[in-house]
Amino acid sequence: MKDTSIRIKVLKDQLLENKREISLERANLYTDSFKQSEGKSSILRRALATAHILENVNIAIKPHELILGDRTIKPRSGIASPEMSPYWILDEIDTMYSRPQDKFYFTKEDKTIFKEKLYPFWDGKSLKDYVDSKMSEQVKQAINIGIVKINQTDKGQGHIIPTFEKIFSNGLAFLIDEIKDKLKTNVENDFLHAGLITLESLKKYMLRYAHLATTLALEESDYNRKQELIELHDICTKISHEKPQSLHEALQLFWFVNLALQYESNASSISTGRFDQFMLPFYRQSISDGIEEEYCRELLRCLWLKMNDVVLLRSEDSAKYFAGFPTGYTIILGGVDKAGRDATNELSYIILETYGDIRLPQPNIGVRIHEKSPMEFLMKVAETIRLGTGIPQVFNDEVIIPGYLNRGVSLEDARDYAVVGCVELSLPGKTYGLHDIALFNLLKVMEVTLDKHKENITSFDMLINEIKNTIKEYVKYMVDGSNITDAAHGLIAPTPLLSCFIDDCVAKGSDVSTGGAIYNFSGVQGIGISNLSDSLYVIKKAVFEDKDISLSELHHILHNNYHNNEIARQRFINKYDKYGNDIDEVDYIGSDILSYYCREVEKYTNIRGGIFQPGSYTVSAHIPLGEAVGATADGRLSKEQLADGGLSPMVGRDKNGPTSVLKSVSKLDNYLTTNGSLLNVKFSPSVLDGVEGLRKFVNYLQGFMRLKIQHIQFNIVSAKTLKDAQKNPLKYKDLVIRVAGYSAIFVELNKAIQDDIINRTEHGM
């Protein structure tokens, strides 16, 4: 699309014009319902609260809209869930608008309502209260010391991909009938009652929009808009009971269900899955019914804008770990189908192109590639990456599918994997995976181990063994903490509506939070592998092989954060090889430890009968996790960030270019991190110049695929980065500028040339 349509322009402007506010509407309705439902079971109370919201929340239809439904009338409002934890909201009530990350405005009236009505009601009754009361001293210590971080202790669980298969092929009325039928023989099952309550309220919610569309159509003077509103009325009415047929109907139904799920749990990453697969029949139907392709594209753009309307309100601390309120409308395109054939289709291309028209953070698009991915699709992927927004990220079927087989997943299901949130791997419609339940700080493990054993470690192997012992000890605490939180969600925050969209909850008569899903993982992330490899390699060489320094002397230097020891620090950075440069001796250190972590994690089961599975990714968590760790032997200062991503080399330490980064990462056992892993790679824009540049970029991706790495995401170096490098040359020693026949380290160029490159980068060189 060369020129944005007026519709898209107006809708996009509307989305972004206002400051983000806090909305207490859901909290108020939820609390009102809870005041009425005293004495009923927890799951029924949740269902009644969700129904109360769906039937009473303010709704609107805005000019030009083709896809209807917002969580709040004011765009991009943050929704508070005091039932999860009223405490942090109270603590941060006056700073939410001034905090560094993800600011929200809280009106004076709302502050009063929160303090006088909501807080007193939830004080002592929230999810957080339950979790805190159950955590053992050891788990608390593991958290306080900074090795373990448990997520979702004060917010919705999310991290799941609902299935639309049943509602798309049968309609909502079928789902309602099915659950009623099931109730006949299971009258006592509160989950089924709860599911029915929420499904029926979902129907009412859709009909409210149908009604509003008619009302507005009657008032509308513009003929075209009047027709649109009448059509919207028909669509909303139809999908409130029947199955959808056109793309418009399917998209609208998809979005209503998503909004209802947001009202239910206000959770991060209720993700989208294989959108080009499940939407394809509807797209083809519309095209064969004579709908213009451009109109289908316009509908998709409207949906992409909607996905940006849902932002997640997090506490200040949580926002540090997950900055930019990622909501996780993650779409996955391409890949193989259940029979192992390439599944790329026309919609895969159209989705990438319409994303390029919008270029907002959501949807978060990923593509799956494999040996048989069409070259044309790979070229389209490369072209989209060249836009420089980091989208799409790329996932590798060739390692992820075998990884799942190793976890006992069926081949068919493994081939159907998709992505939750950022990079978490999940089997759509069948998994409640707690994909983001905990983080495990491997670098902190090293620090704690050194603190404890610095005097009695006499060999490198002994050090590695002590580190492994510490991992073993703390993985157990992480598991305990995760299971406590898991149980808390089952008791206090079940999600019956969501469960109606996950197999086999209805058949089993059980909520996802109590084991209703087919697959029941808990995903825990091992983080810091890059800094750990680098640090241990310095210790191996300097302490145990070259004997330049004793372990306790080194410990002393680190303990004092390299104070008066800048020369030692620089030597540690520059004189010892680092992870990311394709050097086996360094890379295997981290690889062995990550594998050990994975094997430890795999030993544990969760309370839903599933296993714990390891992952390795950070979103922005490398910053707060770094704050928890003192100086390390890789030259990292106390509190300095860890390497980003999860598997990426430490910033500035990879000097052999992007192929050697992939080679280093490929030495990790990437079959084990089945919960997902993340690799960021930096590219200068000139690398993707012209068709030739794109083709070689695709060849790079093919190399990535054959090296069996799970994930890669590209940062196309911006002028801003280059300017920062100009000011901080020591931080950016790895930044290579490639031009025809030549490449240069950016920071070593003189200022005038640097300025020239910055200038050309700004103007799309």
Add this chain to the structure above:
Amino acid sequence: MKKAMIFNIQRYSIHDGEGIRTIVFFKGCSLRCPWCSNPESQSTNKEIMRKEVLCINCSSKNIFDCKQSPEFCPTNALEWVGNEMTVDQLVEEVMKDHIFYNSSGGGVTLSGGEVLVQGEFAIEFLKKLKSLGIHTAIETTGHGNWNILDDMSDYLDEVLFDLKIMDNQRFKEVIKGDGKLIKDNFIKLVNKGVKVTPRIPLIPTFTMDKDNINSIIEFLETNKINEVHLLPFHQYGSSKYKSIGKEYTLQKLEPSSKEQINRIKDIFISKGFTVTVGG
């Protein structure tokens, strides 16, 4: 074991021939082009480079007065240029990107300096690469012994061959070498049936004048070559002269505008050449 003096191994090179390549830079060159962007490539000896921007002044206020060794220098502001490597070491290093050569049709390019200066070693290295099925190329000035070039070309898929200044007298004045030798070698390679791709550095006031461009075209037409790479002048190497203790004379020379480059590109195109700007 025979060793070569190598000053850089650059992986993921994508502007220098087919596919994703690794370029091995051989140290030592028999020519002295004033626009040379790798002045550290000229001498065959190991040298110390002094990178001011990386210096934290731990031992001296001025890096150019620093008496420390590169081994000591904590930030590698002082760095050795030149590393002696055996054929086996080099093969191990370049084979690390084998998977990318396969996915892209790339391979290994030997560059310099001038690879002919360490020709015998390079032949051994290329032989080994060929036995492993690697696509091979050299970037050469062509200024060297024909017998070596002849032998070497038996193990090469492509020769990227610089054509700079066609007038022998002027060549001698500016570049300090034998222009005729280069042209003879070029012709012999072409006649032998080796794939030769000429690369023409476009250096304002040196190589871009009409006469020179016309002579190049005439020369290439005679040799039935219809593809060229044009390499526009840049200043990216300028800061290295000071680092290596050499004087740079083209500090003030402005790189050509896109229009000037296109003008020359169009001349070649009008004569029926396939032109790539850059590699």
